[in-house]
Amino acid sequence: MGELLEVRDLVKHFPVTRGVAFRRTVGRVRAVDGVSFSLRAGETLGVVGESGCGKSTLAQVLMRLEPPTSGTALFEGEPVFSLRGAALRRWRRDMQIVLQDPYTSLNPRMTVGDIVGEPFEIHPEVAPRGSRAGRVRELLDVVGLNPEHINRYPHQFSGGQRQRIGIARALALRPKVIVCDEPVSALDVSIQAQVMNLLAELQGEFGLAYVFIAHDLSVVRHLSDRVAVMYLGKIVEIGTEEEIYEHPTHPYTQALLSAVPVADPTLRGRRDVIRLTGDVPSPLTPPTGCRFRTRCWKAQDVCATDEPALLTRIGTHPSACHFAEERHII
Amino acid sequence: MTDQLATTLVAERPRGLFGDAWHALRRRPLFWVSVSLIGLVLLMAAFPGLFSSADPNAADLSRSRGAPSARAWFGYDNQGYDVYARVVHGARASIVVGLLSTLGVVLVGATIGMLAGFYGGRLDAVVSRIADVFVGVPFVLGAIVILTTLNAGGDAGPARIVAQVVLSISVLSWPVAMRIMRSTAIAAKQQDYVKAARALGASSRRIIGKHLLPNCVAPVLVYSTIALGAFIGAEATLSYLGIGLRQPVVSWGVMINSAKDYLRVAPHALLFPAGFLTATVLAFVMLGDAVREALDPKLR
Numbered sequence: 001m002g003e004l005l006e007v008r009d010l011v012k013h014f015p016v017t018r019g020v021a022f023r024r025t026v027g028r029v030r031a032v033d034g035v036s037f038s039l040r041a042g043e044t045l046g047v048v049g050e051s052g053c054g055k056s057t058l059a060q061v062l063m064r065l066e067p068p069t070s071g072t073a074l075f076e077g078e079p080v081f082s083l084r085g086a087a088l089r090r091w092r093r094d095m096q097i098v099l100q101d102p103y104t105s106l107n108p109r110m111t112v113g114d115i116v117g118e119p120f121e122i123h124p125e126v127a128p129r130g131s132r133a134g135r136v137r138e139l140l141d142v143v144g145l146n147p148e149h150i151n152r153y154p155h156q157f158s159g160g161q162r163q164r165i166g167i168a169r170a171l172a173l174r175p176k177v178i179v180c181d182e183p184v185s186a187l188d189v190s191i192q193a194q195v196m197n198l199l200a201e202l203q204g205e206f207g208l209a210y211v212f213i214a215h216d217l218s219v220v221r222h223l224s225d226r227v228a229v230m231y232l233g234k235i236v237e238i239g240t241e242e243e244i245y246e247h248p249t250h251p252y253t254q255a256l257l258s259a260v261p262v263a264d265p266t267l268r269g270r271r272d273v274i275r276l277t278g279d280v281p282s283p284l285t286p287p288t289g290c291r292f293r294t295r296c297w298k299a300q301d302v303c304a305t306d307e308p309a310l311l312t313r314i315g316t317h318p319s320a321c322h323f324a325e326e327r328h329i330i
Numbered sequence: 331m332t333d334q335l336a337t338t339l340v341a342e343r344p345r346g347l348f349g350d351a352w353h354a355l356r357r358r359p360l361f362w363v364s365v366s367l368i369g370l371v372l373l374m375a376a377f378p379g380l381f382s383s384a385d386p387n388a389a390d391l392s393r394s395r396g397a398p399s400a401r402a403w404f405g406y407d408n409q410g411y412d413v414y415a416r417v418v419h420g421a422r423a424s425i426v427v428g429l430l431s432t433l434g435v436v437l438v439g440a441t442i443g444m445l446a447g448f449y450g451g452r453l454d455a456v457v458s459r460i461a462d463v464f465v466g467v468p469f470v471l472g473a474i475v476i477l478t479t480l481n482a483g484g485d486a487g488p489a490r491i492v493a494q495v496v497l498s499i500s501v502l503s504w505p506v507a508m509r510i511m512r513s514t515a516i517a518a519k520q521q522d523y524v525k526a527a528r529a530l531g532a533s534s535r536r537i538i539g540k541h542l543l544p545n546c547v548a549p550v551l552v553y554s555t556i557a558l559g560a561f562i563g564a565e566a567t568l569s570y571l572g573i574g575l576r577q578p579v580v581s582w583g584v585m586i587n588s589a590k591d592y593l594r595v596a597p598h599a600l601l602f603p604a605g606f607l608t609a610t611v612l613a614f615v616m617l618g619d620a621v622r623e624a625l626d627p628k629l630r
Contacts, residue, residue: 101522105526107527111344117344122536155628
């Protein structure tokens with residue numbers, strides 16, 4: 001099957017300006033700095049990384065909520081960033097987003113029926129006026145909510161139910177891709193599993209492809225076919241779920257994996273724990289060469305001068321480290 | 331079983347925010363009290379003849395400061411005017427000035443504030459600086475300048491006098507409504523639900539109308555109910571300076587001003603118009619409060 005979405009060298013820099021009348025740019029926050037990946041139909045790509053590594057900015061740019069600084073994204077071979085007018089509207093039907101915070105992502109003054117029905121009002125060609133109420137009820141039923149609650153307001157629902165409403169809204173136009181921007185990180189752990197299972201069911205039912213963003217490796221593993229690990233605006237390692245979790249080759253991925261809690265108490269303490277020192281450097285002035293070198297135990301002189309490309313050096317998947325080697329973590 | 335389900339589904343018709351708000355309002359006694367009070371005052375303003383047959387401009391110094399009696403329910407003021415007749419006839423000017431100024435201030439201020447808050451950037455910078463200029467002018471000084479300039483033409487009819495006062499209040503007060511609306515719009519447009527709407531392909535008009543306005547209207551509504559009373563009072567201030575409403579226009583503000591020097595000898599001449607003013611403002615405040623609560627699903 002061909003690539004549904006292909007992203008090439010995507011860059012998003014936010015200018016930092018000073019002054020009121022005469023603005024001048026004093027720096028740039030390199031939120032996303034050259035990200036490339038592809039997504040096949042029906043597949044889930046997990047994107048993990050710690051806070052501030054550019055995951056959410058990536059989602060915003062992919063959804064065209066923010067203009068990219070440079071780079072291209074092809075959706076079914078069509079360049080996304082140059083779409084205008086009717087073509088842009090048409091494309092929006094194919095790609096939707098589920099946002100992180102279910103408490104702010106639903107308009108508190110709209111009924112659930114209005115929220116889930118809004119996609120049909122914006123794209124009236126999808127459902128004729130008379131059938132909309134029925135379609136909304138259908139959608140509520142699909143995401144596991146009572147269709148009779150159509151006249152309730154968001155505050156009358158729990159966090160998990162609200163996230164289901166957000167999923168119903170994203171699902172309304174029958175998109176091919178849904179970008180999930182940390183859809184479960186604001187929920188209780190018990191509710192997280194329910195929402196994850198719902199997303200998995202919907203994927204099977206509607207043949208959806210997900211770009212699944214999370215900061216929690218175990219959450220991503222549950223759903224992903226492939227995983228990309230981000231650090232400071234760049235993908236440092238990308239591969240299948242097995243390649244990343246069983247055979248990680250980038251030191252950052254290894255450090256992240258070693259921080260995942262283990263359920264088995266007999267393994268506790270016997271495991272290889274990698275503690276990273278220091279903080280993530282500022283994306284305003286990222287380190288030269290390899291961005292991870294300031295916190296990496298393998299760093300050599302070459303890391304400060306040459307930026308490692310995302311290449312397959314060892315094993316079967318690409319990793320952006322000069323000294324990539326496998327290290328068993330879990 | 332399926333038939334039963336189908337009927338309950340049909341029975342539960344989809345409703346919107348405003349339908350629900352109206353539903354909630356209808357069941358609030360406070361709403362009906364304020365509406366009937368406002369209705370009464372509006373009736374008085376439209377048809378003063380229904381309430382009093384006395385001439386509000388008939389002065390007779392022989393009955394100066396006469397106490398309330400069966401002939402004149404609210405007594406007579408210093409000039410020997412019938413206070414009841416003047417309260418009834420004064421409703422029109424006060425209500426017209428208060429309502430039109432509030433309407434003007436809120437419509438102009440809220441529209442500009444919403445656009446400035448939503449679009450931001452250069453539009454916001456220009457509009458905000460203009461608003462700063464108007465805020466910087468002291469109200470009374472600004473009104474004196476505007477009204478003396480407009481009054482230079484000589485004698486004006488009652489409609490022109492009222493229009494001038496409304497205009498000067500609106501011109502000097504719109505920045506307040508604008509700032510309130512601008513700040514709430516800026517806060518609301520950063521919410522995730524606006525992001526979700528944009529991802530769905532919603533137009534700017536749709537985002538403003540469906541998402542921002544319902545979420546931004548409450549603070550402006552509160553301001554406007556308070557402003558209504560303040561504007562009726564401002565009209566009285568301008569009248570006192572001799573540049574606002576004046577003969578032959580009768581208003582509560584004019585009456586309060588002329589009565590306040592005789593408060594100790596003829597308190598009724600001040601208390602009755604002041605009482606009507608207070609009740610009217612209170613009715614609008616209660617109405618605004620009820621509407622604001624009805625528009626917030628969490629408070630319903």
